[in-house]
Every structure is written in structure tokens, then in C-alpha cells.
Amino acid sequence: MTLDAKIPAGDLAGKWDRYRFDCKLVNPANKKKFTIIVVGTGLAGASAAASLGELGYNVKSFCIQDSPRRAHSIAAQGGINAAKNYANDGDSIFRLFYDTIKGGDFRSREANVYRLAQISNNIIDHCVAQGIPFARDYGGGLAYRSFGGAQVSRTFYAKGQTGQQLLLGAYGALMRQVAKGSVTLYPRREMLDLVLVDGKARGIVVRNLVTGELESHAGHAVILATGGYGNTYFLSTNAMGSNVTATWRAYKKGAFFANPCFTQIHPTCIPVHGEHQSKLTLMSESLRNDGRVWVPKQPGDKRNPADIPESERDYYLERKYPSFGNLVPRDVASRNAKEECDRGKGVGQTGLAVYLDLADAIKSRGKAEIESKYGNLFEMYEKITGENPYEAPMKIYPAVHYTMGGLWVDYNLMTTIPGLFAAGEANFSDHGANRLGASALMQGLCDGYFVIPYTIGGYLASSSLGEASANGPEFSDAMAAISDNIKHLLAINGKQSAISFHRRLGKILWDHCGIARRDDDMKKGLCLIQNLRAEFGNDVRVPGDEADFNQALENAGRVADFLEFAELLVTDALSRRESCGCHLNVDFQTPEHEALRDDENFSHVAAWEYSGRDKEPVLHKEPLVFENVALTRRSYK
């Protein structure tokens, strides 16, 4: 099968316009006859469901949490990008497009990224109209800042709670449609399978997490907006419920999985404190605007940071990257932190941390100003670590944060299964091998508010879709298979909890396919994962009943999927014989330890096709064609 990204022809800037003109429309009177299933209520899912409801479609919206408002998007801190150029500092749609393509190390699709940059401005307008309390400057205009390595100020924010405010806006829009009757909510439901009828996505099977019952839901199209798979690594900044289950099960039904090895490791997180740690907390990288990253020059220097004189500190990012300094992209900052710690220069109890120091900023600009900018982050840091960041530098370390990989989608955001769409972090489309700060929120809302409502109309108007019944054989077969699966998990009756397997899986992945990757390690990692999966199959213990609220069972199901998916992640990493963005294979680097791309052989999207249980997945390549940017080597020196 050749992958057709269905990119509209013609010049880059006119593609989306022309697409919309060429797109078939659904007659307004017919829209309510179409049922669209939207799984996920994060920024992507809630905005998609709300917009589709506004258009008059009949929408069913599903999420795991007790309310759509609690999706993982709520935790995003730093901000959302838009090419408004309010700062008059040289920004433009083309520059946002270019920065995103370059930031992704030239592993994303030009047409999609350009559309994202174009739409970015509509998103901010719409969010303001919804009453989102963005930060304002004294003239009453929107405040903006430079974020995550950008050299222009294009990031809009609402204190350190941008994701919360944007999500509550989308949730409000969603609830408005619920009140109108166009959207029906199904909270506390977990999608456990995708159902195909005649080769097209026609519904899902979910488990009602309160009663344990399996339910079938049929529709004319299905959108997965189920977030990223960062929790495969167990410890990550993702919410505890974030999972790969929905996308993995869609993969097993024929949707290709693209670039699973592209996992972003965020440089500024609170370091791990102990064995029973359940998640890691991000310290927004906006702190890098004013903070300086350093380690002691002398390995093993265990003095108090205050006792280490300037001359014995190494501000290694400023030293190595004079033009970007502390604002280098995430992958570069993470890799450098790890290298310093590997040299024995790490600080704190575990030696797995570097300092992020705001002392100079406090000295030059006053505590009050720093507090007004970062007060809530400092508070959070103190709550978690018990240390006061106004008095001593914060300790930070990289942690898994975001996944650029996801279900392969074309320009329509449709997967390789007709009628199955993927939006937000669940798809692979816009961030290449590395995502820039403040662009996930932008992408989620772009997909949901402004792209899917058009593309899904095009699909529905040009397909002949008969009625699919939730009582049909495809649905009952899927239900029976899930039910068997659940019974099997409950019957293993072993000695270890699912979470203990998850913890071990995370350690294997972090050690063998983490920040800097080695072929030998990855191969060993694959064996370890396979063994762990076998052990899980024999020895996991899942107490309780199927027909009940059973969190142990929910978790065991997700861990089982992580165990399977992890193998694909490592397989993909092994097959990408280059370094790019977040994916650093130590065999492919410049003498200065920078990622060395191989554009001749690897300028493609790696899209994996499921070929059956315990069979090797099949690799398909979508070549990436760059007509509007020159491929350069990223340099932040």
C-alpha cells in the first residue's frame, strides 16, 4: 500500500483555501443524520465535538474521567503560539511555519504545518471571544512572551495555567452543545476497541467504568483525540490516566502508527525522589527565559550551591550555545543535562539533577517581578520538594513529556482506516521529531475547531455510508473478544500488581531507548520487554470483578497495551538509522554531539502496519518533500 497524504496541489499558502473550496459540503439539513463519535475531551476532542455540534452533527463524546473538563490538557502551563506579530518583532505565518518545521528537525509535512501556522491566529481570536482570561498588558492588549527557544514573542498565556483556561473554554463550548442536544456526553467510559464495517470505521466498544458493562456505539465516523503515549515510560509528566489503549487498538484494526520512537523528553522537570514516585512534574520552560542552567565544574562537588563560587560553576548551555544560551530547544537542553550528569556533575541526592537558577533575575529585577511571573510555579516546586526556590536554585532533570509520534493521518487528519480520524497529540502530524514549546495546544485546537469540522464533512459527503447498527455482528464480535480479554486478565491470578510491571517497563525504556540511544541497548531492551510481557501474562494479579468499578482492572488493561506498544516504539527507533530531533542514536552524531540527520535515506515518515500477533510489523514510508524550505542542520550555537 502506498501512503497518500492527499496534499492539495498548488502553492503552499493557497493550499488550505483551495482545499476548502474543493471540499464537498454536507447539506445543512442532512448533518443531523450523521452521528460522529469523538473519543477524548482534551483540547482536540472537546473542540472537535463542540464545533461539530455547532454545525448540526449528532455527536457522541467519550472520556475516561468523570467530567470532560479533567482531560490531561488541563495541566498545560506555559502557553499557546500564534503568528499574530503583535510584538512587531518580525513574526509571520511563514516564520511560525518555518520555526515549526525546523524545530521538528525536518521530519514533518510542509502542508500540514503551514495550515497550522495559518490557523493559529483564528484560534486566539476564538479563545478570546469565549472569555478566556489571557494575560494582558497595561494597554489592555494581549500579553505575549518568547517561549521554548523562539526568537520572537508569539506565546499567549494565562498565568501558568494556559491549558486549564483553554480547556475550560472548550469544555464550556461543549456543554453548550450538550444543552442544545447536539452532543451527548459519555464520561467514565474507556474505549477498548474500534469497530469496522465493510472496511470503514463505524463505531467503538467502550467499557462503562462505573458498572463495568461493555457498550457498543455506532456512527458514521470516529475521531480519536485520546492524547499521547508518554506514559509508556511509566514516569512522565502526563496525567495518570493517559494511555495508548485507544490508538493501539485502532492500530491493531489497521490504522498505521507513525514515528512511535519520537518521544519528547522535557528538560525542566522536578527530579525523581524515590521508588514509589507515581509521576513527574513539569516546571514550565518559561523559567528558562529568566533562569540560568548550571552544574559545578568539578564532578562530585557536593557543596551547597550557595557555597560554589561563580568561577567554579559551569553554565554549560550559555557556554556551548552562545546565541541561544538557556533557550535552546528541548531536545538539546535535555541531552546536555544528561551528559553533564553522566560526567558526574549532577547535583542533589541522586546526582540526577542540574540547577535552574533565578538568583540573577531576582537580583536584577526584584523578587516582586519574578514572583508575579512565576509565583505559582515556585509554589508548586516548594510543595513538592519542600525547598524554597527564592533561596536556593531549583533542581531539575529531563522527563518524558510529549509524544510526536501517533496514528498516521493524511492532510484530512484521516488515518489509513476510512472514517477514522485522529486529532491532537494522538496523531503524528505536525511536530516532526521534536515539538516546540506552546505548539501542542495550538495544534490540538487547530485540529478540533478548524480542521476536522471541514475534512469530516468532505468525507461524509463523498462516501456512501449505509446505516450501521450497534447490534450488528461486527460489534458483538468485538464485545465478545474484549470480554474474553478481561476475563483472562482476571483469571491469571498471579503475584504481582500491574503497576509494578509498568514501573519495570518504564525503567527498561528509559535506560534502553531514552535520551541517547545505542543499538546494543535497544536490542537488549527489546528482549527485556518481551520477557516482561511474558511474565505479565503469567504473573499479574488483578483483584475484583468485571462488572464493577474496578481501577485495578482498568490499569491492567492499559499496562498490557503499553507492554505491546513498547516493542513497536523500540523497533521504530532501531530502524531509524540517523539522529533527528529527540531521537539521538549515538552512532549518528557530529563531533560536537549534535544530531546528525540522514536526509537522503530517512527524510520520511515511518508508518507501521500491524500484521498479526507476534508477527513483525510492516514498515511503510511516506517520503517528505520540502519545496518551500531548505533543509539545514539545526544549529543553536
Add this chain to the structure above:
Amino acid sequence: MSRTINLTLKVWRQNKANPGGFETYEARSISKDMSFLEMLDVVNEELIVAGKEPIAFDHDCREGICGMCGSVVNGRAHGHMEKTTLCQLHMRHFSDGDTVSIEPWRARAFPVIKDLVVDRSTLDEIIRAGGYVSVNTGGAPDANAMPIPTEMAEKAFNAAACIGCGACVAACPNASAMLFVGAKISHLSILPQGRPEAAKRAWAMVTKMDKLGFGNCSNETECEAECPKGISILEIARMNREFFKAAFF
């Protein structure tokens, strides 16, 4: 100073078959750096390995922002630390040998689903009644078309910071949701975008709240004291203003 502590937990257990009661568990060798929920994870892992049902509790972000977690700990919603959700409460604030009681939110409008998990869908119902600005996607004017003074934006933000956890309801002797409702009404009525519907919104949300079985506000101010985000009861006053406008004009 020892880095670990031992605790005795008295936990409310309830399910379809069991109408509810406290059970006692020992939480051993708990690191003071753990969060309260990580402490419960440790207890639950022991229960799972022993083939017993773990304690059910809601949680997701574990960063104090999603509003999913929450229990009454030693009689206080989210425990004894000010402006702290349960997931952000750390064990360094407990002492070796403490006995800790843990119960679900108690309110007529929040039926218990299991153990510490309650059904808060009534909060969604209230938002559904009008907790939004009625704009469709597309067609919004430029974001900077209408200047908004910083103080106004900050005031709106402070109200909008509500995480919808329900602690205010759990803390209130009347199980009233006034702080939750006040926060949303306030947030949207402060901003010009929300003004056109302000009165209608206040009327719809407040009457909905009454219908759903939440109690009335008798100015006990417990809600403000227990709110993990420090939402002020001034938001309730602002809500009342909007509500009366709707009622009398």
C-alpha cells in the same frame, strides 16, 4: 531525622454490596517525600498483591489542576494544608504514628460510587445550564479588537482558576455549591465577552443548582477556607448581584 513514617489509616469503604464503614490499614515505611496519593498507592499495591480490592479513589493529573482528586482527610476537605489539593499534600506534613481518617465528599448531590469515589456530574449539569459564552467557532473579531484592562483580566482569571473539585460543597455544612457557581458566573460577567448573557446565565445556573439538591449559602465561609485554589467568597457576592439583576429587571 527519619525519612520515613508509619501511619494508621481509617478508610471509608463502600460498594454495591456494602453500604459503607471504616476499615483500618497500616501504611508502613512511607517516605516523607511522597504525596498523599502515592502513600495510598503503596497501601493499594499491598492489597492487590494480597488479592484484595484496592481502595478506590479518583485522581488524574496529580498536579493540583484537574480537580479529579479529593477526600475528606481528618475531617478537612483535601486535608489540613491550606490551598492544597489532596494530590499535592505531601507526607512531610504528617508525623510518625499518626492516625489518619479518609472519607469521600459527603453531599446529597454527590452520591458515592465506591469507597472514596463520588459522582459529581451535577457540577457539569450546572455548567451546562449556562457556564459559557455563546459564540460559535469562526467569525470572532481580532483578539485585540477589544482592550481589556489588566486588573479586569486578573480578576476574571482568579475566578476562572476554579478546578471544579467539589471541595467547597464537601466543606459546606449545607452542601452548597455557591462558590463553584459564583466563580464561573463571576469569571464570565467580569469580562466584556460574557456581559451580554450575564444576568440570564446567573439565573439559569443558580436555579439549576437549587434543583440539583445542593443546599443554600448561610455565609459559613468554610468553602473559601477549604478551596485548594483560594477562590474568594467575593465571587458569591458578585454572583448574587447578577442573580438579583436577573430577578428584578
